[in-house]
Amino acid sequence: MTQILASLRAIMMILLLIIMVSAYMISTLFLGHTYKRGFRLRRNFCRATCWILNIHFEKTGNVINKTALYVANHRNFIDPALLCLYLDAYVVAKAEIEQMPIINKGVKITGIIYVKRESRDSRLDTRKALVNALLEGKNVLVYPEGTTNKDKYIMTYKSGTFKESVKHNIPIVPVVIEYKSEKDVWHKRSLVSQFFRQFGKWRTDAKISIGRPYEEDDVEFRRKSIMNWTNQQIQQMHKGWGSQFDNNEEPTMFEIQKP
Numbered sequence: 001m002t003q004i005l006a007s008l009r010a011i012m013m014i015l016l017l018i019i020m021v022s023a024y025m026i027s028t029l030f031l032g033h034t035y036k037r038g039f040r041l042r043r044n045f046c047r048a049t050c051w052i053l054n055i056h057f058e059k060t061g062n063v064i065n066k067t068a069l070y071v072a073n074h075r076n077f078i079d080p081a082l083l084c085l086y087l088d089a090y091v092v093a094k095a096e097i098e099q100m101p102i103i104n105k106g107v108k109i110t111g112i113i114y115v116k117r118e119s120r121d122s123r124l125d126t127r128k129a130l131v132n133a134l135l136e137g138k139n140v141l142v143y144p145e146g147t148t149n150k151d152k153y154i155m156t157y158k159s160g161t162f163k164e165s166v167k168h169n170i171p172i173v174p175v176v177i178e179y180k181s182e183k184d185v186w187h188k189r190s191l192v193s194q195f196f197r198q199f200g201k202w203r204t205d206a207k208i209s210i211g212r213p214y215e216e217d218d219v220e221f222r223r224k225s226i227m228n229w230t231n232q233q234i235q236q237m238h239k240g241w242g243s244q245f246d247n248n249e250e251p252t253m254f255e256i257q258k259p
Contacts, residue, residue, distance in 0.1 A: 002196075002200030002201065003196065003200060005199070005200055005201075005202070006195065006196040006199050006200040007196075009052055009053055009199050010195060010196075010199075012052050013049065013052060013053075016045070016048055016049075016052070017045070020041060020044070020045055021109065024037075024041050024109060033109070035111055035138065036088075038109045038110040038111055039084075039088040039110060039111065041109060041110055042084055042110035042111070043084065043085060043088075045081075045110075046081045046082070046084050046085045047085065049078075049081050050081070050082070050085070053078070053199050053204060054202060054203045054204065055078070055082065055203075055204045055205075055206060056203060056204070056205055056206070057082060057205065057206035057207060057208055058206075058207050058208070059086070059207075059208045059209075059210070060207075060208070060209045060210070061209055061210030061211060061212075062086070062210055063086055063087050063139075063173065063210060064171070064173060064213050066171070067134060067137050067138065067139060067170065068139055068170065068171045068172065068173045068213060069130075069134060069139070069140050069142065069161060069164075069165045069170050069171070069172045069173070070083075070087060070089060070139060070140065070141045070142070070172075070173045070174075070175055071141075071142050071143075071144050071157065071161065071172055071173075071174055071175065071226060072141065072142075072143055072174070072175040072176065072177060073143070073145060073149065073154050073175075073176055073177065073178075073230055073234070074143040074145050074147065074148045074149060075148060075149065075177060075178065075179055075184060075185055075186065076148055076179070076184055076185060076186035076194065076198065077148075077186060077191060077194065077195075078198075078204075079143075079177050080093075080141065082177060082206060082208060083141060083175060083177065083208065084141075086210075087139060087141060088111075088139060089111065089138070089139035089140055089141040090111040090112060090113050090130075090133045090138055090139070090140045090141070091107075091111065091112050091113070091140075091141045092112075092113045092126060092130065092140065092141065092142045092143065093107070093112055093113070111138070113126055113129045113130055113133065113140070127160055127161070127164055130142070130161065130164065131164050131168060134164075134165075134168065134170050135168065141175075142161050144157035144158045144161055144162075145157060145158075146158055148185070148186045148187060149185075150185050150187040152234065152238070152245040152247075152249055152251075153231045153234055153235075153249075153251045153252060154227060154230050154231060154234070156227070157223055157226065157227050159219065159220075159223055162219050162222050162223045163219050165222070166217060166218070166219050166222065169215075171213035171214060171215045172213065172214045172215075172222055172226060173210065173211060173212070173213050173214070174210075174211040174214070174226045174229055174230055175208065175209070175210050175211070176207075176208070176209045176211075176230050176233040176234060176237065177206060177207070177208050177209075178206065178207050178234060178237045178238065178243070178245075179204065179205065179206050179243070180204075180205040180206070180241060180242070180243040180244070181198075181201065181204070181205070181243070181244065182244040183197050183198050183201060184198050184204060184206070185244070186198075207237045207241075209233045209237065211226075211229055211233070214226055220256075220257070221256060221257070224254040224255070224256045225256060227254050228251075228253050228254055228256070231251035231252060231253070232251060234251065235250075235251050
């Protein structure tokens with residue numbers, strides 16, 4: 001039964017993507033392409049995705065009304081779909097997505113910055129593209145762990161994007177997204193395998209928390225403050241939820257020296 005449900009959902013997602021991308025491409029012949037139209041397309045796709053996959057979530061906090069760099073913990077491939085219901089942003093994502101038919105067209109339209117994490121040159125190019133987008137007034141969403149995480153608390157956030165945010169006086173807004181079921185955590189599985197594992201169950205429960213903007217001038221103060229806030233949010237979100245991480249494990253707190 002779970003395989004049938006996941007298969008039906010996969011078919012619906014593929015058809016939805018084909019229809020929406022095709023309709024948008026036709027509309028550009030008359031209306032042209034703008035990143036705002038692209039973001040609107042993505043929000044509509046994300047809403048439909050949550051309905052098809054039966055994703056239910058609670059949200060606290062709000063995005064800010066100025067350009068910002070958003071940094072989030074990373075659990076699985078569906079994370080951006082939930083966050084981009086509320087956030088219009090260019091998403092930094094693995095370059096492998098560029099090789100996926102149909103999906104690559106959709107993400108190109110709606111705003112993406114590719115990175116090959118194993119390539120130093122690619123990481124440098126990504127940082128330049130990230131900065132350019134921010135200076136043009138576009139929000140950017142980054143996953144500074146660099147990969148999905150199966151443990152309760154975050155891996156150390158990489159410092160590169162924090163340095164750029166301080167250098168260019170761009171606020172950073174932290175985001176936390178957590179899921180109730182252990183099947184929602186993506187680790188050492190193919191995309192297809194994870195989809196069938198996660199969405200073969202009837203319902204997915206999640207929580208999203210958006211923090212305050214951090215605008216301090218010290219890179220390490222921003223980075224460690226945000227990591228501490230993120231771990232504290234993870235602890236609070238799972239407490240009493242009956243989730244896989246609803247336990248007494250305490251978070252690692254990073255020592256902070258005030259600037």
